Amino acid sequence: MASAAQRRIKSISYAKYGYLFILPFFIVYFFFQLWPLINTFILSFHGNGKDGLDAFVGLDNYKAILFGGSNRAIKMVHERFFTSLANTVILWVGNFIPQIALSLSLAVWFTEANLKIPGKGFFKIVMYLPNIITAASVAVLFLQLCGEAENTPGALNQLLNKIGVVSKDAASEKYDTIKFITGVWQSRGVVMFIQTWMWFGNTMIMLMSGIQGINPSLFEAASIDGATSGQVFRKITLPLLSPIMAYTLVTSMIGGLQMFDIPYLYHKDPNKVSNDLKTVAVYIYEYFHDQVDPKMGYAGAASVILFFITLILGCIAFYLTRDKDEIAKKKQIKKNQQQTSMVGKQFGGRF
């Protein structure tokens, strides 16, 4: 079909242009991502001297972080790592469960065709708004809202007082405030709330686009058969949404392990991150960012551990939520093929 000119053009190799077009990406990728990753591994096998690269120490940094030691300083490294890991898990679980419950229910309600809700577009826009606001500003804002001075209870406590949750002593004019910044679980609760507040809109929109991708004839068939909305949700929406749920879970988990801005900034005492909020990302950051005495070895080793945790979690989540019907179907096909080939052999390969 092709004309002579087109054929001639096809015979010219354009491969070098392909390389030329992707070259900038890979140069930058090598220098700013791949090499830093390798460098992190290298650092993790070296000492904790001031200039970053000290003598080779093998697995000592990993040993110190994972198992501790008799030395008091090393014990600290070990204990602080596990505290930060526990904090990360607590903060992540505490924001993911309400977030997914809220987003999933909202996504289902928003996509339910026979409900008459005015201003869906407006609600969506407002609920996504917290996600685009600078996290650093959000942290400082909530610090102001939740904070309290000696004689003033702070905005949030005042609000709770108006509702009647926080009581005010009539004689001394003092409020029985909730310690939103210094309290262990109170401060964690605030950070969980901020994370949920910032991310539920994003998750909701992603789940909504997933639900809208489900074949509408399924919902129609269900409603003709007289299924209740609960049944539709359990039997149709949830199973068909599982790939996107897996995606949400994995991205949220990886994001949760990276949690930095808000735990790092949410504390009253200048330059001292609250120990109840210190996440793994903050732990690593404090080691390599220390201006006086950076400990690159520990930072590197902790980063590598974080890397593998991320990897394992990602694999588990994908394994748990993989499409089981699809796999069963593939197995069946394979079985059928085997059977036919066996039958073929029986009859001397005439099949």
Next chain:
Amino acid sequence: MSKMKSVYGEPKDNYTASLKRKSVILTIWFIILTIICLLPIYILIVNATRSNSAIANGISFIPGGHLSKNIKTLFKDINYNTVFNVWIGYKNSLLITGISTVFTVFFSAMTAYGIHVYDFKLKEISYTVILLVMMVPMQVTSAGFVAFMLKLHLTDTYWPLILPAIAAPAVVYFMRSYMKSSFPLDIVEAARIDGCSEFRTFISIAIPMMKPAIAVQAIFAFIASWNNFYTPNMILVSSKFKQKTLPMMVSAIQASDKFTDYGAIYLAIALSILPIVIVYVILSKFIIAGVALGGVKE
């Protein structure tokens, strides 16, 4: 749905009634959520217009008349404008964000184009590498990144904040998927026959055709870069005040003990989120559509 009703007769009355009741309850629930979403921001704006003592005394939902005084404190008082200078912050953030956004979309489009249009030996491998990279979190590589930048003496410069924008795997992935669905290769051949050079084809044919994808990704790259606190905070270490980005200045408020005027603090925070909120209000429809698109991609 309405068609169905006409085929199967009118639904029972209690069915319609229960639907109506559910709609009302849900609308109320959505309004409550809207209030929760907006309340912190509303209090922020209200408090930015109130005086220090008024804020300390109680919460209010009506704006006060202290805005001009707070502005004066924030901009004129030496204790305040040496910690938080909104103009320097805007300028630096805009410089870094602007250049890196252009880099991200341009080079991602270029990489996606290279992989999509040409056939070469390493094509599939390079695409797989890009997909794998997508999953590696920044926090994992940052220790090695900072150590490397220290060695190159690039800390306290903007290079480590701008140049990495060229390699944005997620954006490449998005652009490639977009090209697969809406960039026929015949166009490239037609351009070749007309004597158009390869690079020229990319610039004057591919880029205009990819405008929708580029616009969506540019918005997200802009927001991500503008809000980035982690990277600037670790690269601009010994930093002079003049170099700081806006999120760094906001975080400095929290660390400073000179910031004692609540009104000025709230005003500073409000100014720091103002540009991004304006951008959002203008582009919200695109942004919501873009997020939805991102959800389908997996």
